[in-house]
Amino acid sequence: MLTIERLGDVTRWRMSSAAGRAVGYDVSVYVYRGIMVDTGFHRARGDLAAALFSATIRGAVVTHWHEDHAGNAAMVARRGIPLLMRADTEATLRRRPAIQLYRHLVWGWPPTLRDDFARFACDEIECIHTPGHSDDQQVVWFAETRTLFSGDLWLGVRSRVVNVVEDPYRMIESLRRAAALRPQRMFDAHRGGVAKPVDALEARADWLAETLDAIARRIAAGHGDRAIVDELLGGEEAAAYVSFGEYSRRNLVRAVRRSVAVRAQGTTDGH
Numbered sequence: 298m299l300t301i302e303r304l305g306d307v308t309r310w311r312m313s314s315a316a317g318r319a320v321g322y323d324v325s326v327y328v329y330r331g332i333m334v335d336t337g338f339h340r341a342r343g344d345l346a347a348a349l350f351s352a353t354i355r356g357a358v359v360t361h362w363h364e365d366h367a368g369n370a371a372m373v374a375r376r377g378i379p380l381l382m383r384a385d386t387e388a389t390l391r392r393r394p395a396i397q398l399y400r401h402l403v404w405g406w407p408p409t410l411r412d413d414f415a416r417f418a419c420d421e422i423e424c425i426h427t428p429g430h431s432d433d434q435q436v437v438w439f440a441e442t443r444t445l446f447s448g449d450l451w452l453g454v455r456s457r458v459v460n461v462v463e464d465p466y467r468m469i470e471s472l473r474r475a476a477a478l479r480p481q482r483m484f485d486a487h488r489g490g491v492a493k494p495v496d497a498l499e500a501r502a503d504w505l506a507e508t509l510d511a512i513a514r515r516i517a518a519g520h521g522d523r524a525i526v527d528e529l530l531g532g533e534e535a536a537a538y539v540s541f542g543e544y545s546r547r548n549l550v551r552a553v554r555r556s557v558a559v560r561a562q563g564t565t566d567g568h
Contacts, residue, residue, distance in 0.1 A: 339405035356417030360448030379417035429468025
């Protein structure tokens, strides 16, 4: 299902599947000045094709490889719409990484990006690398209108659920990089328009930094993962069970443990 929302001069194509609606997941593609940000998920390809038929699209930008953002990149390319993505994003889409069953059900498994495609180049935008959520995550910045399309960079000030491979420390750096742009408008891939975007980005970075420090202190005191999740993060939530732990609050604790282990190894190597 695709619904169309007008947010001033920005158009939001909000997509959901039956399985996604059951668990409260949707994702948005944005169209601004004839530029489409992301391509949505493969299960919504028919609805997206219909929306494209009635729109004038100069080019599309893919923020990162995840199937809810790049799921229709191959279809968009076949339609002759120029694409802009990072080289590592393209490489990932060309090898079609395996995804868990629940992601098949909610978003669908995108087809392999096989053929070459027209490359989109535009002086109006700057794509800024903002890793953390994924290694290839980038945001799309319109400097003239101070408009930021943030992909999955933000996702809420106190969002506690992260992927097993996410790096929250890099995420903090990316959030501060985006805040330094001083955007006047920001559009999140899952939450729509974000009020006071600079404050929102800085608040997310501050909360995450404080939370990681608090987790590290509990790890140093010998607390176990479950205790830290319960004491500090409000317990686990349904996403952890639906995703078999791929997305969970515990992954935030595990990320800190990895960082502690790396620092400890560095200290040992230094001796």
